């Protein structure tokens with residue numbers, strides 16, 4: 001039977017469940033058969049990852065995604081790009097605010113990053129939320145966005161850029177978003193920030209991969225964007241940016 005409620009997936013679940021399972025198994029085996037203290041430390045680590053992941057899943061699901069596009073001041077007739085749309089969370093939130101406009105969500109639908117990630121799931125969510133006619137989901141890499149220059153009025157990107165390894169890839173994705181935005185087009189970037197709260201919610205590996213607010217400021221400036229507004233909510237940074245009429249610097 002088809003679910004009546006939209007479901008936007010669990011971030012990192014496949015990798016994390018393997019990691020938690022292995023850590024608990026190794027830790028408990030060592031504790032019982034070899035070195036008690038050492039084994040319980042490893043098992044404790046597994047439990048810590050399990051707990052922090054559980055809390056972050058609850059927080060992500062309580063996140064009121066619908067609030068975020070308000071930062072964009074959507075008028076209703078815009079052509080919008082959602083980069084790394086996954087199962088459509090942000091695309092659908094934006095589509096709900098459109099009258100004649102349209103959202104195109106692009107993604108490579110990596111199932112390691114998002115459990116049951118697929119364009120079919122994104123379309124099913126759009127159907128459930130009553131915006132099927134306002135969205136289109138299309139295969140597309142953030143590093144090579146399959147659209148011509150100056151195409152979109154607005155762009156959004158939520159929880160993708162931190163996952164691109166290294167600043168070179170982040171800058172490349174930002175330059176692609178810049179390229180496909182029209183001059184004066186707005187861009188909403190949403191990313192978890194490296195802060196104390198996230199230290200407890202992310203696994204240690206993932207925590208060191210996420211950037212601080214200052215790092216984003218530098219990358220966004222390097223990308224040529226003007227920072228219009230910034231908000232911080234529960235460890236997550238919301239950057240409202242603009243592509244200037246004339247490029248600031250190269």
Ligand SMILES: C[S@@+](CC[C@H](N)C(=O)[O-])C[C@H]1O[C@@H](n2cnc3c(N)ncnc32)[C@H](O)[C@@H]1O
Nearest residue numbers: 084085086089107108109110141142158159160
């Ligand atoms: C953590 S999920 C976030 C999904 C969605 N934006 C949300 O907020 O629910 C990251 C998404 O980025 C996608 N992704 C990863 N690398 C990508 C790339 N190079 N180009 C496009 N999408 C990518 C993954 O497939 C995944 O759907």
